[in-house]
Amino acid sequence: MDCKTASELLPLYFDGELDRVSSRELEAHLDGCADCRDVLVGLDTLRTRLRDEASRHAAPELLRARIRKDLAARAATAATPTATFRMPRARWLALAASWVIMFAAGSVFVPAWNQAGAAGDARDQVARDVFAGHWRALAANSPYDVVSTDQHTVKPWFEGKIAVAPAVQDFAAQGFALAGGRIDYVGSARVPVLVYRHGHHVIDVFVLSQNDAPPQGKRIESQGYVMETVMLGSQPAAIVSDMGDVELARFVQLLGSAR
Numbered sequence: 001m002d003c004k005t006a007s008e009l010l011p012l013y014f015d016g017e018l019d020r021v022s023s024r025e026l027e028a029h030l031d032g033c034a035d036c037r038d039v040l041v042g043l044d045t046l047r048t049r050l051r052d053e054a055s056r057h058a059a060p061e062l063l064r065a066r067i068r069k070d071l072a073a074r075a076a077t078a079a080t081p082t083a084t085f086r087m088p089r090a091r092w093l094a095l096a097a098s099w100v101i102m103f104a105a106g107s108v109f110v111p112a113w114n115q116a117g118a119a120g121d122a123r124d125q126v127a128r129d130v131f132a133g134h135w136r137a138l139a140a141n142s143p144y145d146v147v148s149t150d151q152h153t154v155k156p157w158f159e160g161k162i163a164v165a166p167a168v169q170d171f172a173a174q175g176f177a178l179a180g181g182r183i184d185y186v187g188s189a190r191v192p193v194l195v196y197r198h199g200h201h202v203i204d205v206f207v208l209s210q211n212d213a214p215p216q217g218k219r220i221e222s223q224g225y226v227m228e229t230v231m232l233g234s235q236p237a238a239i240v241s242d243m244g245d246v247e248l249a250r251f252v253q254l255l256g257s258a259r
Contacts, residue, residue, distance in 0.1 A: 001029040006036045014043045016131060016222045023135075023223050030139035037139055044132060048188070126186055126212050127220050127238075130227055133184040133193070134204045134240040143202055144180030144195045154181045158192045166192045166207040167233035171254045176203065186212060196251070203241040203251060207232055214238070230255050 006029050012018040013026055030037050137143035146157040151168040158165040161183055170178040179195045179202075186208060196203040213229060213236030214220075220227045227240045230252055239252065 001025050003029075003033060003036055006030070006033065007039065010036065010039055010043065013135070014040060014132065016128070018223065027135075027139055031141075040136060040139060044136065048185075126208065126214060127227055129186045130204075130206050130238050130240055131220075131222050131225065133186070133206065134225065137182065137184070137193075137195075137204065138202060143182070143204070144193075145182040147180040149178050151178060154178065154194070157181060158183075162190055162192050164235070166194065166235060166237075168194060171196070171251075174250070174254055175199075176251050176254060198241075198243060198247060198251070201241055201243045201247070203239065203243065205232065205255065206238045206240065208236050208238060210236060228252060 006026055009018060009022060009026050013023060018026065030040065146154060148154050148157075149170060149172065151170050155165050155168040158181060168178070168181070172178065176196050176198045179197045181195060182193050183190055184193045184206065185191065186206065189209065189212065191209075192207045194205040194207070196205065216229050216231060216236065218227075218229045225240060225242045226248060227238050228248065229236060229238050231237065232255060237255070239248070239255065241248065241251075243251070
């Protein structure tokens with residue numbers, strides 16, 4: 001694959017819309033092309049800036065005045081009595097009561113719906129960030145910042161770089177060797193990532209905050225990769241890999257036993 005083809009596929013790859021075969025071909029190109037890797041990192045930087053730093057503009061005073069004038073005219077029209085329409089007192093009372101009930105119900109449920117929707121959107125964004133971080137790491141020269149199979153080396157490396165260092169354990173005897181760790185981003189938060197290897201598979205374990213983590217046991221698939229949430233000691237975590245279901249289940253069980 002050449003850079004021209006890669007540049008056309010990078011936006012699709014970044015948005016998770018590229019098929020698995022094309023993704024593998026693009027990743028092979030990214031392994032040897034620093035320019036295209038820089039473009040991929042730039043896409044992520046642009047998305048973060050648009051999300052976090054986008055300008056917000058207040059409505060101009062002229063528009064505000066027109067809206068106030070229109071509302072005042074509507075209120076005046078509504079207050080004008082008409083001879084052609086008279087509603088019986090009992091119906092007015094019943095209608096007013098129904099409005100009160102609807103308003104009360106809305107004041108309770110609408111904020112709850114909005115809050116639930118916002119939480120769902122935030123967790124979906126966490127999943128997108130986790131997948132993007134895994135794919136960026138696969139495209140980089142190395143998927144980790146600290147290279148070590150010694151858990152006593154990896155855990156201290158995180159200390160001072162993040163608020164709480166994660167629990168680190170090697171499962172080489174079970175076929176899942178600790179390869180190292182790195183710092184990545186989920187939204188604007190710095191998070192630790194533990195990197196394991198199983199055969200030719202790279203496994204990323206993103207250690208998340210309690211507020212950002214999707215529900216435990218949540219599974220999302222994208223482009224042949226799977227994200228599954230677990231508890232790593234007392235911290236929520238998201239596993240990302242392209243392993244099969246049987247291998248992933250074994251690793252989930254091992255990770256759940258880590259202390």
